[in-house]
Amino acid sequence: MLKRLLRISALLMLLALVAAGAAWYWLQSALEENGPAREPVELEVKQGSSLRAVAGTLADAGVIEHDWLMYYWGRYKSYDRGIKAGEYRFEPGMVLEDVFALLRSGSNVQYLFTIVEGWRTSEMLAALALHDRIEHTLSAQSAVELAQELDFPEANAEGLFLPETYSYRRGETDRSLLVRANQALRLVLDQRWENRAPDLPLKTPYEALILASLIEKETGVVEERERIAGVFTTRLKKGMRLQTDPTVIYGIGETYDGNITRKHLQTMSPYNTYLIRGLPPTPIALPGAAAISAATQPDETGELFFVARGDGSHKFSKTYAEHNKAVKEFQLQRRDDYRSAPAPRVEN
Missing domain, CATH: 3.30.1490.480 (Endolytic murein transglycosylase)
Incomplete structure (x- = not known):
């Protein structure tokens, strides 16, 4: 009887082991399924x-x-x-x-937000508002308000975000994304300023950023940026007014309708470079890394003027007479092209 019970127990244990082994094998298979x-x-x-x-x-x-x-x-x-x-x-x-x-x-899962070169802060904020996967925590409607909300040392946030494509995950805040864009801008600006050309007529990295924003708005042709920078740099060194339309347009603000009038050019504003000397007080747009590089490494060839050809490129001149000739050739039929540079007066 005892032997029989032992045989039954052994059989049951064997069956249990087989069942456990089969269950373990199934579990491992299921885990790899x-x-x-x-x-x-x-x-x-x-x-x-x-x-x-x-x-x-x-x-x-x-x-x-x-x-x-x-x-x-x-x-x-x-x-x-x-x-x-x-x-x-x-x-x-x-x-x-x-x-x-x-x-x-x-x-x-990540999403993308692109800050475009040449945008104003208001355009950037409007584009950011369309991304519904971002948690919107900021209430700023202007560059000044945004600088306050983000606790920037500058009073105006214009130009302080690097144009680039940024990835984000659902639920990231607009504040977090813009802080990243600002940190990226400051890193690029500090690096370019550290390696700037000697004898620049610029005192601070912020002034280089302002100049870069002018370059960004004046040309979309990559090969022209250093040359445009050279014109502005030479004029600054000579004490000449920059007389560049994009600054005037920025000063006009939301009322700008696509045309610069004589009244606009004669109305005093901190951004009217036809009337003020030197740089405007803030950037006028978001400059990309290439424009910042151009501002800190200009190609100074002695050229003082440039005028839009009408195909996106510019004709450069060293003398006022050469420039007048270029204006007659390219500019007179395109007076509403804000990216051109009207004939300036040579300042003493």
């Missing part, structure tokens, strides 16, 4: 979502095969404590451990 999805799946995990809810959503989307397995395995491994809210992109072929690793790493 791919979900049925054959295309990438993007899903949002909201703040406070339970592991059971997340598992159900992923199973419904085909990311995993068994929601109950994800739930119990996550509890067993304590993965449920590390799942973070956010948007995730699940690739085909991901196994359960991959899914948990992604959910614990934070959102991996």
Whole structure:
């Protein structure tokens, strides 16, 4: 009888071991099993979502095969404590451990916001407002208000963001994104200023930024930037007024209708470089890294004037007579082209 009981016990133990082995083998296979999805799946995990809810959503989307397995395995491994809210992109072929690793790493779906060279701060803010995945916390409507909200040392935020494409995740604040853009601008400006050409008629990096903004608005032709910078630099050294239309346009503000009139040129403003000497008080746009480089490394050839040809490029001149001739050739038919430089007077 005892032997029989021992044989039965041994058989039961063997069966239990076989069953345990089979269960373990199935578990390992299931953990390595791919979900049925054959295309990438993007899903949002909201703040406070339970592991059971997340598992159900992923199973419904085909990311995993068994929601109950994800739930119990996550509890067993304590993965449920590390799942973070956010948007995730699940690739085909991901196994359960991959899914948990992604959910614990934070959102991996990113979006892009491009700050365009030559934009004003108001244009940048308007474009940023259209991105509904960003958390909008700023109320500023102007460059002055934005400088205050972002605690900038400058009183005006115009020009203080580097034109570039920035990635962000859902829920990032507008403040955070703009601070990154500002830090990028300051890094580029400091580097360029450190390696600036000798004898520049500029006292500070901020003045270089102002000059860069003028260069940015005057030409979109990459090869001309250093040359434009050279014209402005030479005029500054000679004490000549810059007499550049984009500064006047900036000073006109929202009432500018596309045409610069004689009255505009004769109306005093801190940005009317036909009347003031030197640079305007702030940048007039967002200059890119290339324009900043040009402002700090100008190509000084003795040229004092330039006029738009009408194809985006400019005709440069060293003398007033040469410039007048160029104006007659290119400018008279394009008086409404704000990117040109009307014939200035040579200042003593």
